[in-house]
Amino acid sequence: MTSELRGKSAIVGTGHAGFGEAHGLTAYDVMAQSALAALGDAGLKMSDVDGLFCTMMEDSMPALMAAEYLGIQPRFMDGTMTGGSSFVNYLTSATMALEAGLCDVALIVYGSNQRTASGKLVTASRPPAYEAPYNPRYPISAYAMAAARHMHEYGTTREQLADVAVSARAWAQHNPEAFQRGPLTREDVLGARMVGDPLTVRDCCLVTDGGGAVVMVRADRARDFPKPPVYVLGSAAESSHRQISQMKDFTVTAARESGKRAFAAAGLSPEDIQAVELYDAFTINTILFLEDLGFCAKGEGGAFVEGGRIAPGGVLPVNTNGGGLSCVHPGMYGIFTIIEATRQIRGDAPGIQLNNVDLALAHGNGGVLSSQVTAILGSQATL
Amino acid sequence: MPNATAPDQIFQRALANSEILLPKCDDCGAFHFFPRVLCPHCHGAAISWERASGNGRVHTTTVVRQKPERGGDYNVCVIELDEGVRMMSRVEGIAPADVVIDMPVTAFVGEAEGAPAVLFKPVEG
Numbered sequence: 343m344t345s346e347l348r349g350k351s352a353i354v355g356t357g358h359a360g361f362g363e364a365h366g367l368t369a370y371d372v373m374a375q376s377a378l379a380a381l382g383d384a385g386l387k388m389s390d391v392d393g394l395f396c397t398m399m400e401d402s403m404p405a406l407m408a409a410e411y412l413g414i415q416p417r418f419m420d421g422t423m424t425g426g427s428s429f430v431n432y433l434t435s436a437t438m439a440l441e442a443g444l445c446d447v448a449l450i451v452y453g454s455n456q457r458t459a460s461g462k463l464v465t466a467s468r469p470p471a472y473e474a475p476y477n478p479r480y481p482i483s484a485y486a487m488a489a490a491r492h493m494h495e496y497g498t499t500r501e502q503l504a505d506v507a508v509s510a511r512a513w514a515q516h517n518p519e520a521f522q523r524g525p526l527t528r529e530d531v532l533g534a535r536m537v538g539d540p541l542t543v544r545d546c547c548l549v550t551d552g553g554g555a556v557v558m559v560r561a562d563r564a565r566d567f568p569k570p571p572v573y574v575l576g577s578a579a580e581s582s583h584r585q586i587s588q589m590k591d592f593t594v595t596a597a598r599e600s601g602k603r604a605f606a607a608a609g610l611s612p613e614d615i616q617a618v619e620l621y622d623a624f625t626i627n628t629i630l631f632l633e634d635l636g637f638c639a640k641g642e643g644g645a646f647v648e649g650g651r652i653a654p655g656g657v658l659p660v661n662t663n664g665g666g667l668s669c670v671h672p673g674m675y676g677i678f679t680i681i682e683a684t685r686q687i688r689g690d691a692p693g694i695q696l697n698n699v700d701l702a703l704a705h706g707n708g709g710v711l712s713s714q715v716t717a718i719l720g721s722q723a724t725l
Numbered sequence: 726m727p728n729a730t731a732p733d734q735i736f737q738r739a740l741a742n743s744e745i746l747l748p749k750c751d752d753c754g755a756f757h758f759f760p761r762v763l764c765p766h767c768h769g770a771a772i773s774w775e776r777a778s779g780n781g782r783v784h785t786t787t788v789v790r791q792k793p794e795r796g797g798d799y800n801v802c803v804i805e806l807d808e809g810v811r812m813m814s815r816v817e818g819i820a821p822a823d824v825v826i827d828m829p830v831t832a833f834v835g836e837a838e839g840a841p842a843v844l845f846k847p848v849e850g
């Protein structure tokens with residue numbers, strides 16, 4: 343049975359700012375530029391926003407800071423912090439708030455200046471007490487241990503991991519908005535500096551500045567805006583742990599459950615999806631999520647991504663903007679899975695625009711494979 | 726403030742005496758780690774403490790690469806103890822890259838970041 347919320351809300355604007363290096367700007371500056379861009383895309387004004395959905399890396403009350411900066415007094419706010427998945431999670435809460443009449447214009451927004459501010463991950467979160475003494479490097483040590491276990495159980499190879507990065511770069515090379523567009527081979531990835539075995543620096547996402555935003559309204563007025571509306575057909579979340587040492591099965595993420603429920607809510611299955619936008623913080627993520635979301639069987643993710651099968655011209659378009667590995671990764675990437683999925687459906691993707699996309703998937707990951715949130719987005723034709 | 730029933734204090738006090746205690750649920754009999762005021766399996770609040778067997782296996786592992794002048798490479802791993810609980814730690818006494826999944830290991834109380842900590846070494850023989 344599909345969800346009562348299927349198709350009840352729509353994205354009518356997307357925007358971004360500060361990709362790459364936003365010299366001299368604060369994280370909140372980049373956030374606000376992204377918000378303005380998305381509202382401009384939707385033909386709306388900042389004063390129309392009465393629902394704010396936001397979290398940032400640097401504060402304990404980022405949503406309040408953002409509202410104050412933007413000069414708005416939202417009547418509904420959600421700042422739930424599940425890491426990089428937060429923004430996909432807000433698709434659910436924004437849909438609920440819109441449908442209940444708690445707000446009329448929902449703004450989901452994020453911004454970061456982590457590259458020019460420090461060159462590394464900025465975070466207000468503290469290392470967990472029972473892990474900190476061993477000095478894991480967050481977040482890479484966690485993902486490296488997941489990759490090691492996947493290789494041990496399923497024979498996944500470093501070459502297959504590398505091919506995820508190579509495919510992401512191949513998409514990015516066509517995207518003028520992408521930060522890294524130079525050539526990248528499997529050998530380049532394998533020969534790059536090892537950071538946390540088995541992952542080299544090229545298995546890791548970029549460290550960039552950047553922000554993104556989407557504007558949502560109720561479906562009944564979604565056709566009154568300049569751009570074609572993109573509907574939320576299904577969205578679902580599941581969280582399994584916070585600390586990597588508490589992850590029950592290092593080869594299976596909660597995306598198995600979030601994906602199953604998002605597809606059920608939309609009344610769709612993986613075969614229906616024409617563009618897949620996954621949170622690829624590390625190359626192992628893409629393999630895990632393709633398996634857990636049902637695009638291939640558990641353990642077959644390595645073979646599934648091998649040799650350009652998820653690159654342009656392959657069997658499944660994955661991370662068509664270049665992903666967090668090659669396009670943009672300002673601390674949290676989740677919002678950009680929504681933006682790229684939306685643009686593929688609208689037909690205005692900045693890089694390779696796939697033909698006639700009606701259905702796309704956006705998947706957010708948060709923490710250390712801790713929070714998984716899946717959303718299925720669709721065109722007017724899919725209602 | 727010392728508190729004889731505070732889970733973290735019980736664990737840390739034992740470590741300071743070179744002893745590894747694990748919390749165990751009185752209701753369902755399962756061990757858990759990290760220490761807390763309830764059992765994460767059945768949510769019962771009656772918790773006892775038992776001395777750990779110290780036997781375990783490497784569940785997964787990585788090497789944190791670091792320049793020699795900053796201390797060099799080191800191991801970070803997750804160990805599964807025979808009691809069924811997992812904890813982050815490191816295996817000492819062998820090169821970080823020689824730590825492999827499923828390797829049998831034995832716990833000992835060593836030092837990490839200047840405080841007593843559970844560390845592991847390969848089982849001998």
Ligand SMILES: [Zn+2]
Binds near residue numbers: 752753754
């Ligand atoms: Zn219990």
